[in-house]
Amino acid sequence: MDRTKALSIVKEQITEKRYIHTIGVMETAIQLAKEYGADQKKAETSAIFHDYAKFRPLDEMKRIIVEQKFDARLLQFNPELWHAPVGAYLVEKEVGIKDAEILNAIHYHTSGRIGMTLLDKIIYLADYIEPGRNFPGVEEARELAHVNLNKALIYSVRNTIQYLLNRNQTVYPDTVDFYNDLVMKGE
Numbered sequence: 451m452d453r454t455k456a457l458s459i460v461k462e463q464i465t466e467k468r469y470i471h472t473i474g475v476m477e478t479a480i481q482l483a484k485e486y487g488a489d490q491k492k493a494e495t496s497a498i499f500h501d502y503a504k505f506r507p508l509d510e511m512k513r514i515i516v517e518q519k520f521d522a523r524l525l526q527f528n529p530e531l532w533h534a535p536v537g538a539y540l541v542e543k544e545v546g547i548k549d550a551e552i553l554n555a556i557h558y559h560t561s562g563r564i565g566m567t568l569l570d571k572i573i574y575l576a577d578y579i580e581p582g583r584n585f586p587g588v589e590e591a592r593e594l595a596h597v598n599l600n601k602a603l604i605y606s607v608r609n610t611i612q613y614l615l616n617r618n619q620t621v622y623p624d625t626v627d628f629y630n631d632l633v634m635k636g637e
């Protein structure tokens with residue numbers, strides 16, 4: 451889809467602040483796609499729509515998770531995780547994007563998963579390091595991102611898990627799987 455058209459669609463779904471974040475993710479994802487040889491257009495489209503469902507009501511997201519038979523464990527974990535799989539579903543349903551690679555990159559952009567594709571990894575990392583992000587460790591993740599994609603991902607997932615543990619929060623199993631998968635592959 452044409453970038454201007456895609457941006458105008460997503461702009462209606464999210465706040466101004468989230469739209470600025472989306473532009474940052476888009477620019478970062480395109481840059482990473484260039485550096486690591488991924489499809490730049492798919493990176494652009496995935497990034498533009500990655501937070502499409504961020505502001506949907508919780509009851510709507512819950513209903514979609516149940517109806518679409520997404521991982522039922524999601525309902526026991528932080529509702530912050532829900533907008534990713536629900537976003538992938540709604541972007542197909544409402545926007546008409548059918549590309550499975552793009553839909554997967556959106557679906558797994560928050561949790562990660564075992565066997566992340568190059569595009570999945572780029573969207574996950576771009577979301578984490580886009581220029582508007584400001585949290586302890588983001589500078590290190592940004593530097594690593596342009597040196598070694600997998601090292602940057604391990605660093606980012608570890609930082610996220612540590613953040614959750616420090617706040618007595620649960621860690622969704624796909625996030626742990628993603629971390630273990632990266633470490634086991636020695637990446």
Ligand code: DGI
Nearest residue numbers: 501528530531559560561577610620621622625
């Ligand atoms: O939607 P964004 O704010 O751009 O970022 P995101 O989709 O990566 O959401 C991250 C939020 O999800 C962050 O506040 C932490 C929260 N979260 C809760 N449980 C988990 C989790 N993130 C991961 N990766 N794994 C969890 O188990």
Ligand code: FE
Nearest residue numbers: 500501559560
């Ligand atoms: Fe998100």
Ligand code: FE
Nearest residue numbers: 559560577578
């Ligand atoms: Fe993220």
Ligand code: FE
Nearest residue numbers: 471500501577
């Ligand atoms: Fe995001």
